[in-house]
Amino acid sequence: MTKRRRQLSPEERRLWAHVAREVKPMKGRTLPPEPEPEEKPATAPAPDIVLPSSPPRAAPVKPAMPPLAPVERKTLQALRRGTKAVDSVIDLHGMRQSEAHMALFGFLHRAQTSGQGIVLVITGKGGVSASPFDERGVLRRMVPHWLRLPELRAVVIGFEEASPQHGGSGALYVRLRRRRGAG
Structure with missing residues (x-):
């Protein structure tokens, strides 16, 4: 046809x-x-x-940040086996969402400034609520969202759920970018 x-x-x-x-x-x-x-x-x-x-010149496009990458397999194995330790830990248990957001941003920026590579962010798993209308596990759900925000793309390379000895599904390993101009 x-x-x-x-x-x-x-x-x-x-x-x-x-x-x-x-x-x-x-x-x-x-x-x-x-x-x-x-x-x-x-x-x-x-x-x-x-x-x-002649074709009009397009405005210079700011290069987009690369997509988040998972933590490397070797690094995850070393963390799970205990042959590599996390550089720093923040525990967000008991914080309100706004408090946890500010604490997380400050913690990640300080960790990057001090040259740390892998940090552990403990969100907690969220407990069983007494009422079906109570929202539980808010930080567990929100922290991965915050880590993907453009404001943290200059700090965070990627993140993965932690191994059981570090908190399992209630914690995240976060890999940080090296600070530019340092060293």
Whole structure:
């Protein structure tokens, strides 16, 4: 089954001819002939298409931060086996969400400044609530969200759930970026 090709309108042919004039044809090829301008009724003149002689320069795009990467397998194995220790620990138990947010941001920036590579963030698992309307485990759910925020992308490379001896699902290993210009 063959597709029918749509015929170019006279305006599209004129536009293509204008574009084709700007390029050098390949050896043995010639430029397509310029279409004859068609007469249009005087009742509704079409606006002329103005083509720039060179493409406009786009505003410089700020490079996006790379995506978060998981903590390397070897590092995770060493942490789980106890052959590598975390550099620092913060326990967010018992803090309100706003307090924990500020404490986490400050802790991560201080840890990065002091050259630490892997830190442990303890969120707690959240207990069983007495009422179905009570929200439990808020920090456990919110801390990974905070670690993905653009404000922390210059600090955090990635994070993983901690091993059981470090808190399991109620804690996270967070890998920090090296500080630029240090050392």
